[in-house]
Amino acid sequence: CSVCGKGTISEKLRSTNKAILVQGGKSQGLPGEQECLPCLIGSYSAEPGSMECSLCAVGSYGSLKGLSECSVCGNGTISEKLRSTNKAIMVQGEEEWVAYQGAVSFDACGCREGTRMDASGECVLCGEGIKCDGSGKVKVLKGFFTGADSPGSVFKCFGDARRCPGGPPGTCAPGRDNETIACISCSSGLSPGDDGACKPCSSGNSAVFSVAIIVSILAIAVLYIFLRNEGQDGKAQNEAFLIATVAIGQCVGVSQQLSIFGQLKVNWGSPFSEVLEFFSLLAFNMEWLTVSCLARFSPLQMYSARVFLVLLFFIVACCIHLLYVALRKKFADGLEISVLVRVMGNLMMIFFISVAGAILAPFRCYTHPNGIRTVQEFGGVLCNSDGEYQKMLIVAGIALIMPVSFFVIASYVTIVELPKRMQKADVAFLKTWSFLYYRYRPGAAVFSVILLLRNVGLVIVPVIPGGAIKVLLIIMILVVSILITAFMLPWRILECNYMEATLLAGVAVLISMGCLFMEDVDGDNVMQVCLALFIAMTLLIFGVFVGGFAKYLLAKHRKPFQYFLCHQKSGAGAFARLLKCELIRMSGVKGKVFVDCDDLQDLTKLFGYVGFDTEHLIILGTKDILTRKWCMGEVTTGRIHNVKTVVVALPDYEPPSETLVEDYQVHVPDVTELAAHGISFAAVQETLRWMRELPTIELPGTLDSKLTKAVCKELVAMHVSPGSMGKNFVQLRNESEDELDKGTRSVNRKAQYNGSKVAILVDYKNMEAVATALVLQLMVSPLVLSSGGMVPYIMTANEEAMPTVQIIVVICSQGCFGNPDIARVLVSSAARSLTVLPIIAEDGFRFPTKDFYDEVLATAGTTGMLGKPSHLAAVVKQVFSEIAVGFNPQGYSASIQDLEVKAKTIAFRLLGGKLKPMSLEDYHPTSPGDFEANSLGLFLPASKSTEAKISESL
Template identity: 30%
Template sequence: MMTRKTSFALQASGLLKTFGFLFLLFYISLSAAFVEPFRCNVHPNGSLTMQTAHSVFCNFAGTHFTLAVMSGLICLLPISFLVMCSWVLVTLPRRVAAGNAPFVRACSFLILRFRPGCEGFTVLFLLRNVLIVLTPIMNSSTGLFVMGNLLALTVASVAYYRPWRSEVATRVDIVVSSVLLSVLLLGAITVNDSQKQPLMVICTVCGSFVIVALLAVALYSVVQHIASKFRKKFAFFLSHHRSASAGFVRLLSMELKQRGSQFTTFVDSDHLTDLSQLFSYDSHDTQTFVLIATSEILKRKWCMGELVMARLAEVQTILLTFLDFDLPDDRFAEGYSRVVPDIRDLATYGRGLSEVQDTLRWLHTVKSFAIAPDFSRKSLAMAVSELTGTTSIFAETKQQGAESDYLILADPENMEAMATAEVLGHFMVNLLPERGLSARVLTADGNVSRTDARLLLVCTHNCFQSGHVARWLLQARMVPDCQLLPVLADELFQLPRRVDDAAYAQIIKAVFVEVALPFIPSQSSEVDLAIRARQVALRLYGELKRLRTKMLIVGKTCEVSEEVLEQPPGPPEGSDSEASNVSLQILSSQAIQVKSSEELLDRQAASDQADYVMVAF
């Protein structure tokens, strides 16, 4: 019974959509038929005859009366259609809030032509078309004024709001309206000129240009549609939860590109400039849809919408499952609207809860590949090979070429942190090939040696609670010439409120004596990350204090603070300058001690190098 109801609803929706499209197609023709009996020519004797039938007098008698009655009946059709469109737009917000996707699909001939929030242009354009049709029955000056203002408002509103979903449609609308407006203004200026031939030539050229432009755009659209059937713009669409897997997706995209130029990838932070085009990318421009299946991915409405559209468009789909991901069961699918209340927003794009629930059940039939819980280049290479059907040209542990002279530290228990470190290393290698062709990212079983003079610390959520990070920082403290630069890679990063180990706490404070640089994949495109990496490289090989120096600064600052707090309170009056002088003397003395300690460390270094090396780009 439910199947019959669903089938009937789909048929009714399709029928209504077809009738609506036909009315929209012939709307101007019906409106023009309504005004036809009232378009009359004035003769020298004062008689009025119809422009299209000179034997019919415009006197509302006989044949003219019959035509007038018929035009009155015909005008009910465009008026009814206009009223219906207005009713659809008035009820649309309520329908969308209720998740009524069948209603949106039935009215797609009105709604889905425009971007969400610009549906009101449907009625505005219909009213514009009616007024343009009525201008011939007005006197010449009034008609020119009305039509000129309509075209000017059309150009201005379309250029400002850009309501069409397709950018091509927006540009064509602006160009055609601008050309018509130019012809109209030219005709109004030269209406009294005796030389009509140049004006006719210009109008003919403009009209031909409009026709040729429309035909060219139509041909381009057809060719593009046919070509998309054989060659997609993107080989892979990487759907992911940004806060959970943006770094992994960025690294995966880079590895896919290295396997071949044909393995193009869609990453929203790089390619998505208009949210209304999102579902068009994964349903029409993608060969393989890849869902990066983390724990919360199915609770993200946009990721779920992408998955629904990929299923309906029959796009090849692969799941890259993480350890914390579980396939949804029937209970989760049935209660999905309670888990993700804003899933109703997809009704704006003609997709409702029923399609989402069917997609959740369909996931059990989709091919999947499990990502190893312990991140490594080998596991990443295996995932890329699974997607592309190719083999890796790199070794298991490192790429070809000498290793870099800098070391990147990241929480090895956090896959996203390790992936971000690899991404940063990829950019650093491109920027500083003379420093090594393979970035070194320390693994859980690695250690910081006394020769590791330059370190990058990838700061992520709870990274300082990792025992590996603590061990590495304590080891870095023993490196005489160690320079350590913190890099913020997570918007949720916060300094720990309490650290039990005093030495470890002092190192953490010393790390942030200098300002950390942001490198956050979840908030940046590939171009932005390249710029951030350039800033990191300049700082790492620029004027960066050594870790021991910063520890001395932190320790002396704490001693100064305690010493100032222990000073007995001075007299209530006239003591500001004296207290200030005492504080300045203490700070000056401690600064001299820090400088002397730094010079001592310089003499004790095993190999004396330059304080900094400027990087040439």
């Protein structure tokens, strides 16, 4: 026999004892025992032969002795795995609940830490905003709120988290009404304080509201007075004052943009959160004025007051306007509705973001941890399309009429009506709608529409779900706005453009920093956006590379500019324009013709156009072209890049001599500045020598349309390549030299132009003036073609106006009235009572002075004009009694668009029929002294001897 082992007992079997295993629910930890011990409460023995009982596991209990298994807490329920057995212990003087084994009763059953028991008895996860320690009680975290009767329904205290201090369910900051959602409202008689609590109302609260009303009325009154006095009696706007007003406007705009930040799900820290709260006043958030101390308003009433507050501003403006008109002007000019429209328009421009943002408040909903959505600005209203929320949507639909109609009207006036009214010089209309454009430079009025579009985008973004998407869209809107401002420079004062771009960049940085405090950041969406942006940038780089390479390959075969006209402005500016007009009309010219006024916006690209984008370089040779560094830079670039080059030599052109080449730096000291563009002085000298061998087309001393067309035909037909002048020399002849005699020319011209009602009178000795006349003829003729006989023709030397001519168009160039032919035609035209339209063709032209009379008397015997010498002076005075039109193709800024506008003006004057006829009887000077007194400042010197005596221009 042996001793029974542990977990067994000795049992008598007939004449001996037998060891048997201890049964479940019992144990025996000693050897050689005859009895087993039952498990105590809170423990169990599941297997036979147990040496000791095990404590009931966490989440189970044993309420009886001798158990083979423990009872599971919540056995058979859905949340069985979330059950636990918990008890309280003291740790450093504080009670903590911990899970333990060996529970002896059902009372120890509860839910695991991080879960809570709902009303149905099931354990559920705590969720965001509450803490479940296993005691069965819920502790609300700071910044969240749950009702005492529904501790599992968690609301987040959006905006000011201090109103929800946390603790037991139903806890709010002192003075807050815990019956409202997320402690959103103060109890009756209290107003929001600085620490989230509510404080008793005082007399100071009503004083703040009263001060706000008074300040608003005074601000509207100041705005009214300022707008009423602005531009009165033709006063110009003071630049410094305009900068100040624009700065104030941009400050208000940035403040309203900051108010939009408060609508994003960003936990702005102190003190920036207080700054945003203050600027929310500009978004018509009247809670800052503690209006709850004055009366108890429902969310619907408060919302309606916010969206229609601007109408109250309109009413105040109307009252101020009526008082002013009645008391100050006594209705002398009627109601002056235009002034009222201007004031209301400015108010709407100032508060457009505020109005639109306030209207869209019901669409900005916040989703709480419990899944319930409430209106951000009115946390007590559920976004559920029922009850008060539905009424808010109706009010929003009505109120949207204001910003939408304003945007539509402003866009229509700016884009459609404003150009028409400016052309008609409708001063009343322009003053009425000046709030749309007066801050911007001429031609940039459309920026007001762009500004409104930007504001619309900014107020719509907070409505879009997704925090990261909102920030991305706001940054994109701001970046695009910066680019538009940098590209357009729309503000009237340059400094205001810098200020606008800087402020927008600052706002973009602020919103970027706000990303660090965002609540709901979807990492997957953010990564997808980053990936999309990276792909877009990669595609952009690849597209630019492919486009540049393709452009390079295409330039090898066909370059953008078929002809590049290199010219010196004062010597051949008008002739260059004439050549371009004729070349682009020829069938043999497929590419573009480069003239700097039309095609050059960046001077640094000039030589690149010559070297890489030009097929043929045409040098318009004049007296001074060889001494112009930019012209020589163009020619040198063309030589270096083997651009086909030809010289069109005007009468005063002389090929560069060796003396000029050797002493070139003495004559043109600033030629060394070309070194910055990679052109050395030695390269310029080599170019000058190279120019002697270029193919040349030589022009005679006078110019006409046939000669111009002949030059263009030679340029198209001629193989332009460097060679000897002997092989490539063409000398053109004027049509007057090809005719047999003057009689034949006269017969031909009468047959061609008889019936014309408009003749162009020009100084044929001045080639640039003749070129101007030819350009004018080309551009005006299509505009007057529908009116029979109004197509102008150009008079030649020694030619009188055709019998059918009614209007003389005088091309006014320097010294033109010293030409005897001009004088004779003017006097004869006055004798026929023809009308006249003066055209200023040169920037250097000056209106006649009194010295002109002395010149007339001195040359009276040689002019050969009809009548007395004093007649010419009288006729010239009558010429300039008509308002002259500037048409200067040789000007530095004379683009084709500018010339087309001026050509339309000239056509309008020709067809308008309001030109006054000249007469020789209207002026009878009694003595030379009387003439001199009357003609002072009106007449031009007729020769170089008197040019030094030119007085200031009229």
